[in-house]
Amino acid sequence: MPEVPSTAVLTSIAATLDDLRTRLVEAAEAFGQAGDEARAGELYEVERHLLQATRRMTRLLRT
Numbered sequence: 715m716p717e718v719p720s721t722a723v724l725t726s727i728a729a730t731l732d733d734l735r736t737r738l739v740e741a742a743e744a745f746g747q748a749g750d751e752a753r754a755g756e757l758y759e760v761e762r763h764l765l766q767a768t769r770r771m772t773r774l775l776r777t
């Protein structure tokens with residue numbers, strides 16, 4: 715049976731998701747400024763999903 719992850723592991727995962735989300739926003743902004751709105755839009759969509767995942771992790775850590 716797999717070991718249950720510790721709060722520290724889950725906190726680290728949540729921080730990694732947030733860092734990745736920040737990097738995606740930076741990339742999306744760069745594509746937008748370069749005039750590539752299609753790629754910027756796709757990256758913003760991924761960012762929205764990561765934001766949702768980050769919020770769910772935060773709720774999980776509060777319980």
